[in-house]
Structure formats: C-alpha cells, structure tokens
Amino acid sequence: MPSYVITGASRGIGLEFVRQLSASADNQVFGIVRNPATATKLTALGRQNVHVLQADIVDVEALKSAAAEVGRMTGGALDVLINNAALVGGDNQSLTLSTYPEGQESVLADDLRQNFEVNVIGVINTINAFLPLLRKGNLKQVITLSTGLADTKVILDASFPVHAPYSITKAALNMVVAKYAAEFKKEGLIFLAISPGVVNTAEKPPSPEQIEGYKWMVARFQEAAPTWDGQALSPEVSVKMMLDVVANLSEKNSGAFVSQYGNQKWL
Numbered sequence: 603m604p605s606y607v608i609t610g611a612s613r614g615i616g617l618e619f620v621r622q623l624s625a626s627a628d629n630q631v632f633g634i635v636r637n638p639a640t641a642t643k644l645t646a647l648g649r650q651n652v653h654v655l656q657a658d659i660v661d662v663e664a665l666k667s668a669a670a671e672v673g674r675m676t677g678g679a680l681d682v683l684i685n686n687a688a689l690v691g692g693d694n695q696s697l698t699l700s701t702y703p704e705g706q707e708s709v710l711a712d713d714l715r716q717n718f719e720v721n722v723i724g725v726i727n728t729i730n731a732f733l734p735l736l737r738k739g740n741l742k743q744v745i746t747l748s749t750g751l752a753d754t755k756v757i758l759d760a761s762f763p764v765h766a767p768y769s770i771t772k773a774a775l776n777m778v779v780a781k782y783a784a785e786f787k788k789e790g791l792i793f794l795a796i797s798p799g800v801v802n803t804a805e806k807p808p809s810p811e812q813i814e815g816y817k818w819m820v821a822r823f824q825e826a827a828p829t830w831d832g833q834a835l836s837p838e839v840s841v842k843m844m845l846d847v848v849a850n851l852s853e854k855n856s857g858a859f860v861s862q863y864g865n866q867k868w869l
C-alpha cells in the first residue's frame with residue numbers, strides 16, 4: 603500500500619495532490635495542514651484512505667509528531683513525501699529589492715527572513731522529520747515544489763525583478779534538493795524539485811488590481827516564452843502532469859529541477 607505525505611494540503615495544489623493520489627484506494631495519503639479545523643475542503647473529501655495531520659512546517663516538534671503518527675499507521679515507513687507548503691505571495695511582492703520605501707529596510711529583511719524560514723528551513727525540517735520513514739519506504743521519493751521563478755534565465759528573459767524573496771528562497775530550495783540528492787544517492791533516495799507551471803489556485807475572484815497584475819506578469823512571461831498562451835493551468839491539470847513526471851522518475855534524475863513537462867520548459 604504506497605504511502606504519501608503532502609504538506610500544505612488544505613487548499614490549492616496540495617489539496618489536489620491529496621485528491622488525485624487518494625482516488626486509488628490502494629494509496630494511503632496523509633495531508634499535513636496548519637489548521638485541521640479550517641481545512642474543510644480536505645476533510646470534505648471524506649475518503650477512508652486520507653488522514654489529516656497537523657503541523658506548521660516551521661515547527662520541528664509538530665513535524666516529528668506528525669511523522670510518528672504516520673509511522674504508527676504505516677508500520678514505520680513512508681514511500682513519498684511531497685513538500686508543497688510554501689509562503690506564496692504577500693503584501694510586498696510587487697516591490698523589487700531596491701524599491702522598498704526609504705526607512706523600510708527592516709521590512710525587506712523581514713520578508714526575506716519569513717520566506718527563508720518557510721520555503722527553505724521549513725522544507726529541510728520536513729525532510730529531516732520524515733527521513734527515517736522514507737529510508738524504510740519502497741519508493742523513497744521526496745518531491746519538492748519549486749517554481750520557474752527560481753531559474754535565473756527566466757528572471758532575465760522575462761525582466762522580472764519583483765517577487766524577489768520568493769524567487770530567492772525557491773532558488774535556495776533547489777540547492778537544498780541537490781544537497782539531499784548528493785547525500786542520499788548511495789541509499790537510493792530520490793529527490794526532485796518540480797515547478798507546477800502557472801496554476802490558478804485563487805480561493806476567490808480576483809480584484810481589478812490583481813487582474814492588472816496578472817496581465818503584467820503574463821506579458822513579462824511571454825517575453826521569456828513567446829509561444830505561451832497566458833492561460834493558467836488548473837490544479838487538476840498541473841498535478842496530473844507532475845504525477846506523470848514523478849511516475850517516470852529514476853535515480854539518475856535525483857537532484858534535478860524540472861517543470862511539469864519534466865524538462866526546463868517552464869511555461
């Protein structure tokens with residue numbers, strides 16, 4: 603019975619991973635959320651093979667408790683960990699590294715720290731908490747959600763100086779994935795950083811400002827990828843594409859950073 607742990611399972615792409623993976627009754631799927639009481643879309647799946655666990659990924663003890671609970675239910679093993687949870691967006695994402703207002707240097711530093719805390723340290727915490735179980739699993743896969751915005755070529759080709767703390771920390775995350783891949787190559791653990799593409803995970807209709815922001819972003823991305831139609835993927839399509847990539851994963855790909863196409867075509 604393959605077992606999967608997915609962080610950030612309350613909504614968006616994480617929720618869709620749980621939905622698709624739990625469609626097979628053979629899979630045992632653990633969704634980790636910060637607040638089970640508000641993770642109503644996850645609990646509404648109502649599937650017997652879905653288990654909801656609580657942990658903020660910056661909280662090492664909560665992650666260890668979640669891992670202990672998974673171990674109790676799987677007999678001490680885990681096949682696949684999907685690091686999906688991340689700090690995405692935020693109030694200042696339209697600022698660049700040089701346009702935080704005069705006197706607000708501490709706000710920039712705080713944004714960088716908070717993104718690093720969740721997107722880098724939080725993922726390392728998660729991997730370390732589940733490593734003992736993964737070592738005893740059959741598939742031994744750790745899939746980590748990255749973004750095309752972590753690729754320097756995209757940033758340059760698209761002239762995209764905004765979303766800086768997010769891009770910077772996701773680029774660092776790609777290195778985290780490579781470091782683990784290098785460390786655990788001999789043990790047969792496989793680590794992959796994967797971008798889901800541009801995916802519409804909005805919980806409510808966009809404001810006029812958000813629509814304008816999205817149009818601006820599409821125009822920038824089309825500078826980097828002129829054939830892209832500007833349409834965001836649904837979580838359903840993106841997750842299906844990523845699971846196809848994961849299904850074809852082998853040890854020789856460990857440590858790679860790929861898109862939902864399994865290569866460096868980000869859009």
Ligand SMILES: NC(=O)c1ccc[n+]([C@@H]2O[C@H](COP(=O)([O-])OP(=O)(O)OC[C@H]3O[C@@H](n4cnc5c(N)ncnc54)[C@H](OP(=O)(O)O)[C@@H]3O)[C@@H](O)[C@H]2O)c1
Nearest residue numbers: 610612614615636658659686687688690747749800801803
């Ligand atoms: N959507 C896209 O276009 C896109 C593009 C490139 C990459 N990605 C990557 O894909 C992943 C999912 O994106 P998304 O659009 O689905 O994001 P989202 O809708 O913003 O959802 C983020 C998820 O992460 C959880 N989370 C945030 N901070 C956490 C923490 N400290 N501890 C535990 N959970 C935490 C959130 O939980 P709460 O519900 O408690 O807030 C939520 O479940 C992210 O890694 C993102 O960087 C997305």
